[in-house]
Amino acid sequence: MLPRLQDCVAVSATGRNWYLLNASPDLRAQIIATPELTPGPGRRQTPVRGALLTDAELDHTLGLALLREGPLTVWAPPPVLDAVAVRPVVAHYQHWDWYPAEGVFRLDEGRLECAVFPLSGKRPRYARDAADAPDWVVAYRLTDVTTGGSLVYAPCLARWPEGFDEFVSGATHGLLDGTFLGPDEMSRTTGRDDQVGMGHLPITESLPLLGSTRWHYTHLNNTNPVVARDCAARGRIEAAGAAIAEDGARFDL
Numbered sequence: 001m002l003p004r005l006q007d008c009v010a011v012s013a014t015g016r017n018w019y020l021l022n023a024s025p026d027l028r029a030q031i032i033a034t035p036e037l038t039p040g041p042g043r044r045q046t047p048v049r050g051a052l053l054t055d056a057e058l059d060h061t062l063g064l065a066l067l068r069e070g071p072l073t074v075w076a077p078p079p080v081l082d083a084v085a086v087r088p089v090v091a092h093y094q095h096w097d098w099y100p101a102e103g104v105f106r107l108d109e110g111r112l113e114c115a116v117f118p119l120s121g122k123r124p125r126y127a128r129d130a131a132d133a134p135d136w137v138v139a140y141r142l143t144d145v146t147t148g149g150s151l152v153y154a155p156c157l158a159r160w161p162e163g164f165d166e167f168v169s170g171a172t173h174g175l176l177d178g179t180f181l182g183p184d185e186m187s188r189t190t191g192r193d194d195q196v197g198m199g200h201l202p203i204t205e206s207l208p209l210l211g212s213t214r215w216h217y218t219h220l221n222n223t224n225p226v227v228a229r230d231c232a233a234r235g236r237i238e239a240a241g242a243a244i245a246e247d248g249a250r251f252d253l
Contacts, residue, residue: 004227005030005247006059007155007219009175010037010048013111013144020051021140021153023063033248044070052101052114055137055156056080056124068093075101077118079133085126101138106145115141117167120158122199137199141167142253149253151175155219158199160209171213173251178203178217178244181224181233189223203233207240216245 006024018037024030031037031048039046050073053061061084064074068090076084078100090096099105104115118135139154149172157177168174179200180186186195203217203226217226217237225231226244234244 004220008063009153010034011112011142011151012036013108013146016047017049017108018047019049019107019112020063022054022060022155023051023067024059025062027063027066046070048072050074050107052076052140053080053084054140054153055122056083056085056127057156058085058124058126060155061086065089070094071096073097073099075099075105075114077101077116077133077135077138079123079130079136083124083127083130101140102135107142111145113143113145115143115167117141117154117164119154119156119161119164120199122156122158139164139167141171144253147253149173151251151253152213156199157201157206159201160206165211168213169211172253174213174215175218175245176206176210176215176242177201177219178226179219179221179224181226185221185223203237207237207242210240210242215242216249217242218245220244 005026007022008024008027008030009021010018012018037047053076065086071094074096081098081100101116106113117139119139120137121132121134123130123136137156139152141150141152143150152168152171152174155177177200180202182204183202186192220227226233
């Protein structure tokens with residue numbers, strides 16, 4: 001069984017400017033493995049222009065600290081903007097622009113349209129005292145306005161909320177929360193009984209809800225048996241028209 005890197009995606013419409021969907025602690029290895037993200041040619045230059053955060057979890061934000069020496073623009077749900085643990089740290093290195101991810105906005109010289117869908121109010125543990133809000137966790141839909149192709153990114157999905165079918169309808173590709181295969185995975189493998197509170201809809205429950213979008217499950221926990229490529233459950237997932245997203249996967253829109 002090969003180890004997987006933590007979830008992170010890079011998107012671009014022009015091939016010159018790249019935007020991260022979340023910034024994982026494995027970001028350095030992911031940049032090294034992706035020629036398009038090679039720094040340079042000048043000192044402190046990088047094709048990474050910005051990052052879009054789906055939430056404030058450490059697994060999705062710690063990679064920002066690795067980008068601290070260069071300028072960056074970060075979009076995040078309003079409650080997340082104030083909570084991101086690394087924000088006061090990177091402020092000592094470089095000026096960054098921080099914008100609320102709400103409604104619809106554009107990136108990459110206007111070539112990428114980004115729509116935001118609130119998913120849940122789940123706060124990270126370090127922000128337990130922060131105010132309640134319905135958009136602590138969001139999904140993004142990015143559309144190339146030239147080709148019309150679109151990608152939905154929802155690595156954290158506590159349930160299939162009302163309106164989500166309409167949000168994803170007609171998308172070319174989708175990256176969906178595949179943290180757990182079944183609803184009792186944590187209790188069977190680790191003895192923990194807090195899986196439901198972790199905010200991840202199991203694959204067995206989301207699989208019957210998938211529409212025509214080509215879905216790839218991402219964000220797999222190390223307890224999930226589908227991490228193994230010979231897992232029988234992969235066959236059931238593929239039979240339903242979905243797949244498991246592997247490290248280094250590429251999608252054209």
